[in-house]
Amino acid sequence: LAKTTQPISMDSYEGQEVNITCSHNNIATNDYITWYQQFPSQGPRFIIQGYKTKVTNEVASLFIPADRKSSTLSLPRVSLSDTAVYYCLVRSYIPTFGRGTSLIVHP
Amino acid sequence: DAGVIQSPRHEVTEMGQEVTLRCKPISGHNSLFWYRQTMMRGLELLIYFNNNVPIDDSGMPEDRFSAKMPNASFSTLKIQPSEPRDSAVYFCASSPDSLAGKQFFGPGTRLTVL
Numbered sequence A: 001l002a003k004t005t006q007p008i009s010m011d012s013y014e015g016q017e018v019n020i021t022c023s024h025n026n027i028a029t030n031d032y033i034t035w036y037q038q039f040p041s042q043g044p045r046f047i048i049q050g051y052k053t054k055v056t057n058e059v060a061s062l063f064i065p066a067d068r069k070s071s072t073l074s075l076p077r078v079s080l081s082d083t084a085v086y087y088c089l090v091r092s093y094i095p096t097f098g099r100g101t102s103l104i105v106h107p
Numbered sequence B: 001d002a003g004v005i006q007s008p009r010h011e012v013t014e015m016g017q018e019v020t021l022r023c024k025p026i027s028g029h030n031s032l033f034w035y036r037q038t039m040m041r042g043l044e045l046l047i048y049f050n051n052n053v054p055i056d057d058s059g060m061p062e063d064r065f066s067a068k069m070p071n072a073s074f075s076t077l078k079i080q081p082s083e084p085r086d087s088a089v090y091f092c093a094s095s096p097d098s099l100a101g102k103q104f105f106g107p108g109t110r111l112t113v114l
Helices: none
Strands: A009-013 A018-023 A033-038 A045-050 A053-056 A061-064 A070-075 A084-090 A101-106 B005-007 B010-013 B019-024 B031-038 B042-050 B053-056 B065-071 B074-079 B088-095 B109-113
Touching (some): A009 A018, A018 A101, A033 A061, A045 A061, A045 A070, B005 B088, B010 B019, B019 B088, B031 B074, B042 B065
Parallel strands (some): A009 A101, B010 B109
Antiparallel strands (some): A018 A070, A033 A045, A033 A084, A053 A061, B005 B019, B031 B042, B031 B088, B042 B053, B088 B109
16 A cells, blocks of 8 residues: 655745645555645545646646656645645555644734 | 535443444445544544445454445444544545545544543
8 A cells, every 4th residue: 555654734824835745655556646635623625636747726736746756735825724734645445544734824 | 415424413422332423425426434533543544335345444443343334325333332532533435436536525423432
């Protein structure tokens, strides 16, 4: 199973771009990379998914280098409401969320 | 679509009592997951069903925990007897993808065992 490693916490300020990197050295050929966001007292919510290169949607961008051993979630111009825990998940037989990255956005 | 529905939203019980948590997945989804979340251990997968069949229950902590999925629209997670260390938020999630690519989570059940 692909194991992911991401920072435990990050701090940022409103209006800044935030990049959260996840390492997944043992990713399998058919694995996708998925990111979730979780607010307090809520279940995780899907943000974005990708396989290689770059994926962008209305919420975020996901950058995946050619070797696919890491990925970076990019949140443009964060606001206070982006304060949450972000999970990197490598699609595999058994989903493993880990502890995620706690992002705190300051005024 | 109403999304994944869980009940109850909050449960307070005494040690030794039986607790049953319920989940209705999104219609048409063929995979269902039960998770437990605590501050100490984060978000842990307990069990995973595909087409109503339990595929992996290696995350179930011990024999006091059991889960069933009698049909495609209903699942239960039962704890008998409950213990204070079972206090946590229990999430149910469903996915249209058997390889668990994109999951849709319910609001969770906050369980407190006194």
